[in-house]
Amino acid sequence: MTNPILLLRWIIRIAGIVALGMGLAFWGGSGSALLSAHQGLGSLVSIALLLMAVLGFSRGVAPGLLGLALVWSLVVPAIGVMQFRLLPGDLHWIIQVFHLLLGGGAIALTEIIAGRALKGQAVAA
Ligand code: HEM
Structure with missing residues (x-):
């Protein structure tokens, strides 16, 4: 898989779903020993989103969307x-829901940017 967009998309799919599963387990009151792993995977997702946004600039993706992704990639670990x-x-449940929405977002x-970047690549080729 030499296309960096595809590679980043798969990294985020796998790390994101596992981080989400761990987070939901924490919410259910179990798996707290896996918190460092969750933070590591969540940080990996944030870095991959940041890289995806940077790559999107040369692939015809709307700059507003990429700007949002850049800010998002910094806010996820900052809140985390x-x-x-x-x-x-x-009232901590408000932060928990916010964190879940940030992670899911x-x-x-990533999926939206990857789809548009791959389309942009195909048009340019
Ligand atoms: C794709 C990224 C992420 C997803 C989908 C995600 C998802 C979740 C979910 C669903 C929970 C349980 C609800 C909650 O307590 O908020 C949780 C808990 C937690 N997450 Fe994440 N998270 C992500 C990234 C991160 C990052 C980057 C950090 C830190 C650097 C982090 C730190 C934490 C902590 C400390 C908790 C436990 C908080 C508590 O019990 O109040 N998460 N995560």
């Missing part, structure tokens, strides 16, 4: 490392 300190107590954004 502060997760325990944000709204501790009864990172996976969705």
